Amino acid sequence: MYCATLAIRGIEPGLLANLAKxxxxxxxxxxxxxxxxxxxxxxxxxxxxKSGDISAFEELVNRYERKIxxxxxxxxxxxxxxxDALQDAFMKAYSHLDxxxxxxRFYTWLVRIAANEALMRLRKRRPNQVSLxxxxxxxxxxxxxxxxxxxxxxxxxxxxxxxxxxxxxxIDELPPDxxxxxxxxxxxxxxxxxxxxxxxxxxxAVKSRLLRAxxxxxxxxxxxxxxxxxx
Amino acid sequence: MNCNGVTRRVSSYIDGELAATVVEEIELHLKECRHxxxxxxxxxxTVHLYYDSDLVDFPVExxxxxxxxxxxxxxRDRK
Numbered sequence: 001m002y003c004a005t006l007a008i009r010g011i012e013p014g015l016l017a018n019l020a021k022x023x024x025x026x027x028x029x030x031x032x033x034x035x036x037x038x039x040x041x042x043x044x045x046x047x048x049x050k051s052g053d054i055s056a057f058e059e060l061v062n063r064y065e066r067k068i069x070x071x072x073x074x075x076x077x078x079x080x081x082x083x084d085a086l087q088d089a090f091m092k093a094y095s096h097l098d099x100x101x102x103x104x105r106f107y108t109w110l111v112r113i114a115a116n117e118a119l120m121r122l123r124k125r126r127p128n129q130v131s132l133x134x135x136x137x138x139x140x141x142x143x144x145x146x147x148x149x150x151x152x153x154x155x156x157x158x159x160x161x162x163x164x165x166x167x168x169x170x171i172d173e174l175p176p177d178x179x180x181x182x183x184x185x186x187x188x189x190x191x192x193x194x195x196x197x198x199x200x201x202x203x204x205a206v207k208s209r210l211l212r213a214x215x216x217x218x219x220x221x222x223x224x225x226x227x228x229x230x231x
Numbered sequence: 232m233n234c235n236g237v238t239r240r241v242s243s244y245i246d247g248e249l250a251a252t253v254v255e256e257i258e259l260h261l262k263e264c265r266h267x268x269x270x271x272x273x274x275x276x277t278v279h280l281y282y283d284s285d286l287v288d289f290p291v292e293x294x295x296x297x298x299x300x301x302x303x304x305x306x307r308d309r310k
Contacts, residue, residue, distance in 0.1 A: 064296060065297060082299075086293070087297055094305070150276075151268055182281070186278050187281050210242055221280075222273070226290070
């Protein structure tokens with residue numbers, strides 16, 4: 001479906017073929033989170049956990065602990081803070097489970113709690129670097145000056161571990177304001193509205209920071225992926 | 232639409248959030264501009280590479296401490 005969208009938008013056929021290989025199996029979809037079966041199952045587990053079934057809550061923990069730690073690490077970039085945020089997020093989820101109205105998915109609710117815990121710690125550690133305001137940047141400071149072709153899919157040129165190191169190194173360089181929004185929207189798959197609510201900023205600010213984050217990441221990845229040997 | 236206009240909208244464009252008329256203007260520009268075509272493709276690929284990416288290890292000791300903390304909490308609440 002995603003490839004069809006690309007085709008409609010008039011991408012060059014050669015590049016499209018490379019991208020198609022990459023994108024067919026896994027597509028960035030802001031609302032793709034575990035499968036329909038897992039979603040139905042999740043509802044049953046939440047209902048059981050609400051009625052006092054501790055093993056049902058433990059199953060929810062087992063299912064999401066890895067993803068929640070990834071989130072808190074990606075936001076705080078500090079292992080101690082990430083672990084504290086992880087623990088407090090699950091403790092709060094357990095304590096407030098009876099207040100969870102099920103108007104969203106449990107996982108989304110949990111991500112919001114964990115993002116708040118992680119953000120609280122990040123703001124404490126770096127008080128001037130995570131603001132609720134629009135970034136005060138010039139109009140053109142994020143416009144790329146040079147664009148070079150990356151050639152065939154970088155995913156095929158790099159081993160998985162090497163790619164992982166590149167992606168991790170590059171996201172670490174993002175300013176926290178941008179990184180938080182990018183992580184929630186593009187790594188965890190929250191909607192713009194959910195991200196705005198979790199961070200405490202407007203939807204317009206989410207979109208603005210997401211644009212800048214994506215462009216900055218593209219620019220930083222360019223150092224690794226461009227094929228003309230200038231990196 | 233010029234290159235600056237496309238760059239400003241590239242994020243909304245790949246998320247499919249723009250009005251049909253704006254999409255049309257962008258695509259008209261992309262047909263003529265290799266620079267912006269590559270920009271759109273690379274931005275899209277960037278998003279794809281990070282989506283649900285497993286960049287963080289989950290150490291066993293972190294997992295063990297989480298389970299222990301929750302066990303203590305649930306045990307306390309049962310009493």
